[in-house]
Amino acid sequence: MEKFRIPAMRYRGLVEALQAEEIDFIDEAKEFYPLELVPSLEMTPYPHQSEALVAWKLAGRQGVVVLPTAAGKTYLAQMAIQSTPRTTLIVVPTLDLMHQWYAHLVAAFPDAEVGLLGGGSRDQTPILVATYDSAAIHAEALGNKYALLIFDECHHLPTDFNRVIAEYAIAPYRLGLSATPERTDGKHADLNILIGREVYRKRAEDLAGKALAEHEIVQIKVKLSQLERERYNQLIQTRNDFLKQNRISLGSLQGWQMFVQMSARSQAGRRAMLAHREAKEIALGTDGKLRILVDLLAEHFPARILIFTADNATVYRISQELLIPAITHQTPVKERHEILTKFKEGKYNTLVASNVLNEGVDVPAASIAIILSGTGSTREYIQRLGRVLRKGNVENKQAILYEVIAEDTTEERTSARRRGDNSPQEEKHKSGKLKVIYGTGKKQDLKAAEQLEINYSTQNKDVTNGVTDSSPKRRRNHPQET
Template sequence: MGRIPTLTYDRGTLILHPPPRGKSWVDFAHWDDRIEKFRIPAQQYRPLVENLRAEQVNFNDEVQTFSALALDPQRTLEPYPHQQQALQAWIDQGHSGVVILPTASGKTYLAQLAMQATPRPTLITVPTLDLMHQWYAHLKTTFPDADVGLLGGGSKDRTAILVATYDSAAIHAEALGNQYALLICDECHHLPSDFNRVIAEYSIAPYRLGLTATPDRTDGRHADLTHLLGPVVYQRSAADLSGDALAPFQIVPIKVKLSQSERDRYEQLMAQRNRFLQAANIWLSSAQGWQQFVRASAQSQPGRRAMLAHREAKAIALGTEGKLKVLADLLGQHYPDRTLIFTNDNTAVYQISETFLIPAITHQTPVKERHAILQRFRSGDYPTLVVSHVLNEGVDVPEARVAILLSGSGSIREYVQRLGRILRKGSGNKQAILYEVVSEATSEEAISSRRHRGLQSSPERPRQLNLIPVKPVYTSDPPVVVPRAAEAPPSNDELPY
C-alpha cells in the first residue's frame, strides 16, 4: 500500500505528494522539476480540497491550522435591509464575493456581520494607516475579548484577527497565506495591482469578502476581482439608499460663465491643442487617446506645446474667478451648516483658505495637524473645511451636510467618495446637498456628465438621481425618513473549514 498523499503549504503555494489517484486535482497542479513534486496555487486550496473530497480521495491536510473563534459582539445594531441582503447574498455564494456599496452605507458593519457568520481567523486589508487604525478601534470595541492586532506602521502582530495595510500584507503574503480562513479586502479595487494581488493569490482563505464603493480601475483589472475574491454578489448605489440608510440628498449643478478674457484665452488654447491632435490623428474620446497624447507630447516640441495648452485651458476652466463668487454666495446661504469644499489641486485649496479664512487640509498637512482640524470640524468649532484629494479615501471625516465641488477629475470613484462625505444620516431629518460648480461651455461639462452617469442606480433597482438642474430652493422641507425593519442576522451554521 502506497503512502497517503499529503497536502502542505510552501511560501504561497501548495504541495501535493505523492500524487493521489483520480483526476480531480490534475487541473490545479503543475510539475516542479526543482523538487520533483506537484505544486498548486494556494488560492486553489478550497476547490482542490472540495474536489478531492468529492472523489473520496484519502489525503492528509497539513495546510490549514485555523479553528473556530469565539466572537461575542459587545455592540450590536439592527442591520439595514441592504446590509442583511448583502450578507445573505454573500453567504449564498459560499461565503465569497464582492459587495459594492456607497461610502457611508455601513460596509464596516457588514464586514462585522460576515465575521460573526464566519467565526474564523480573519485577515483584513485596507489601503491606509488611518483606515487600519479605524478598523482596529472598531474591532477592539466590538470584540473586546478577541485577539486583534495590526500589521503596518511599525506594528507586526500575528493575531487571530489581523488588520493590515495592503503594502504590509503583500510584503508578508507568503507567511500569512495559511493562517487565515476569512480574507476581507476593504476598498478592494486596490487588490488587483501587480504588487497587492499576491495577498489573495498566496492565501488559502476559503472565505473571501471584497468591499468597495466603485470597483472599476482604469487599467481594467477590476475584472480580476472575480478570480481573486469571487463575483459581485450585491450592489447598491447612493441613489438606491437615499432616504433609507443614507441621508436624502440633492445634487445641484451650477454653471459659471468664464469672463471674456478667460473665454478668449481658453478658446485660443483649445484650438492650439486640437490642431495638434487632428494632425497627429489622436482622438481623446477613444480608449487609448489620452495615452497617445501623453506619448506624443514627449516626442516633439509641437506635442509638448499642445500638452501645455491643454493644461492651461484646464486650469482656466477649473479655477475661474466666477467660481469664487459662487462659493461666497453658497457659504453665506448655508452658514453655519457643516460644509466641505473640494477642489482638484492644492493651489486652489490654499487660495480659498486665504481668501475666506477657512482651514485647509492637503497631503502636505502634518498628520497631527490634520487630526486636530478634523476634531474641531467635528465639534463645530470649524464649520467649513477646504480640501483636495486627501480626504477621498481612508479617512474618517466627521458628518457634514453640504459639499461644494469646485473642481474635480472625471473619476467616478472620487465623485462617489466625495458625495459619501455628506450622506451619513446623523440626527434629525437631514437633507444633504452637493453643489457641483462647473464652468460653462468647457471640458468640465463633459466630465460632469460622465460622473453623473457613473452614479446611476444599480441595474436591479433603477432609480433616478435627485439631480436639480436649477439654482436650489433653500426653504423646501426635506422628506421624512421612515426606517424599515430589518430581519435578524442568519444563524452560524457549521462551516467546512
C-alpha cells in the same frame, strides 16, 4: 513518492473535492482555527446589510458586495466575521482606515485579540488589520493563517503588487467591499477569481432616506469672464490645431497617451501641451467659481461644509482668501488629525481639501459638499458624495452635493463622465426605486442562506477542521460546536 502541487487559491476546491469523494486526508497546510467571538457592539442591521450578508452566504461566503460610501460596510463586515468565526485578515488601503477598523473591531470584540500590520506595527493576532502594502509584502507568511479575508475598497486588490495577497492565501472565505469596484484598466474582472463574483449591489439613490441621508445633487454652471473666455478659446485652438494635424483624439486613454508622447517630440507639441494645461487651469480656477463658493457658504451657514478641488493651488488660495482650514497630501498627519477633530466637534464649520478626503476618512457631521473641480473618475465622485451621506445622529438629515463647473469648457465633458451621463446637461439627481441585485438574479431568502452555515467543529478527529461548507452527509457526521 510522487507529489502534486496546486496554487494556494485552489485549496478550498481541493478539500471539497476530497470530501465529496469521502477520501481520507491529512491537512497540514492550514494554520487557521475557530474563534469564540462574543460581540459587545450589536445594532439592528439595515435591510440592505442583512440582504448583503445573505447573498454572500448563498455564494458560499465568497464574493464582492457593492455599497455606497456611508452605507455601513464596516458593520456588514462585523456581521460576516460573527457568522464565520475564524481567524480573519482585514486589508485596507490607508493607515487612517487601518486605525478606524482597529477601533471598531476592538469595540465590537473586546475579548478577541485584534492587531495591526502596517505603520510600524507587525502583530500576529487571530484578527489582523493590515494595509494592502504590508499584506502584499508579507503575503507568503500570512497565506495559511487566516480562514476569512476581507478586502475593504477591494478595487485596490487587482494590481500586480497587491493581488498576491489573495493568490498566496488558502482562505476558503473571502469578502470584498467597495462603493465602486470598476477600474479603468478593466482589471476589476479579476475580482471574480481573487475574491468571488459580485453578489450584491446598491446605489446611494436606493438607500436615500433609509440608511443614508436624503440628498440631492445640484450642478451650477459658471460663465468665464470675457478676458478668461478669449484666452481659453485661444489656448484650445492652439491645442486642437496640433491634435488635428497629428490625427489625435482625446476621447480615449490611448489618444491622451499619444498626445503626451507627441508633445515631447516637437516645439509645436510642447506649445500644444502647455496650452492644454493653461486652458485647464482657467476652467478649474475661474474667479466665477469663488464668487459662487462665497454665496453657497453664506447660504448654508452654519452647516458643516466640505469643499473639494482637483489641485492643491486652489485649496491654498481658498484657505488664504476665505480663512478656511485646508488639508492636502502635504498636511502633516498630526495637523490633519487636529483639523478633522475640530471639524467633527463643530469648532470648524468648513474644510477645503484636494484628494485626501476622497477615501477612508469618516466625517459624519458634514451635510454640504461643494465640488469646485475634479477628475472624470466615477469613483472619486461617489466617494465625495459619500462624505455627506452618513446620517450620524441627525434626524431627517438633508444632504446636498453642489457641482460647480465652468460653462462651455472641457469641464462639462469631465462632469458628464464622472456622473455616467452622456449629455452634460444640468440636472438634479433624485432617489430612484429600490433595486436589489443578486449575482444569480434568483430570489433567495434568509432561511436558504442559514442552511449554508459553516461547520466549525473543534473535534480533533475532524482533520479538515471544517474549513468549508461541507456536504450534507459530512455535516450530519460532525455537528457544530462553539
